Amino acid sequence: MTRGLLGEPEQQAQAQNMMRMHDHGGRVPAVRTGASVAPFSVAMPLPPVLAPVATLPGIDFYRLSIQPSTTEILPGVSTPVLTYGGQFTAPTIRVRQGRRALVTFDNKLGHEANVHLHGGRVPAASDGYPMDLIANGKSKTYDYPNNQAGATLWYHDHTHHMEAEHVYRGMHGFYLVEGTDEQQLGLPSGAYDVPILLRDALFDDQGGLVFDPADPYNRPTLMANGKSQPYFKVAARKYRLRLLNGSAHRIFELSLGNGAQMTQIATDCGLLPAPVPTNKLVLSSGERAEVVIDFGAYPLGTQVTLEDVSGPVLRFDVERRALDRSRVPDRLRAMVPLAAATQTRQLTLSLDPVNIQALINNQAFDPNRVDMQVRRGSSEVWEVTNSDTNVGGSGFGVPHNFHTHLAQFRILDRDGKAPLPGEAGWKDTVLIQPGETVRFQASFADYLGRYVYHCHMLEHSAIGMMGQMEIVS
């Protein structure tokens, strides 16, 4: 084991705990599954939109605490959680493209933590580098320039070794960038533009969240915006739904219970070139998809479920009429041709269950080691392979995904085959199935310094499936 990954005894213990991949170690927690609660018994809340504490020309100032809190995920049960702003689905920060946001976080968690703006193109000092932490009792102001296209971003903890548990316990929220050219498109807006954070959890008898990194597959309760299988009353008209997989580990495979199509309009980093009709959305941890669903197609009283392969997540209840002047244009966004790539790199993801590590190119993350240097403003092709077809000789394959900080990318191919139409836009996170190689081309704009890239199944990044690049001039 490298010193960088497992220097402290408590971190060693934690990592060993994480690598008991499927071995419950005799400590099987009492399960209070989502199935024990009647589905669709509570309304899906919308996370509050955070108001600026001060404003200057071109700049908004925001302030949020990082603090423990409680929330009601299962009806009538109080669950301790870790939050931004005391809210289990943190307040939504909604900004306009080109308008800078300075967000101050006051850490009252009782231990160190930080904040990463997932999908944000931000200076290295504001990226939430895993070792760049806010001590308990201290504050830090993150500088978000918002010089990027409109997109559904999110903010979450990135404390090295603790990111999986922190995010699992609730340190996640939306950060929505409104694009300057979006309004003229006429997409559903205002009350009909709805962020939905999807995730999972396992509960104990007392309603506490069980975090067992060794068994991330046993998290049967599905939630939307912090409630277990809620309903959401909708008008009979078009809605823009911003779906985020905020799970630490789970892959959602989503469809509508009635088999109807959704119209996908955006992916991680904003609008697709054109709308894509689809009846299935696969979102791995950290990925986003925006869809338009026209509930005007249904009579009042219709109930439409959003289903994962493991069960329903959310039910839309069509309960009133409303005027609808929104539309989904045939063209959403011009895609600039990719610049010529200056570099091709190969990265291989693998778990090492014997040494309790997760690796990129056979190395666990070491903050003292720079894995590559990348020229600012360059464009590179990365070939990322998931070699875990037979983890530890078990015969089982394990999916991974891959997230780049700072850089946005476009998928070139999967095992030589063209990407799906819904993957045709700019992305920052991509699912890679066992044995699969994904080739993407990334652009490294704007900022210098050290940024990480990693598997966004956070139990994997927490034990080393992460590397760092240094952007140089």
Ligand SMILES: [Cu+2]
């Ligand atoms: Cu992984």
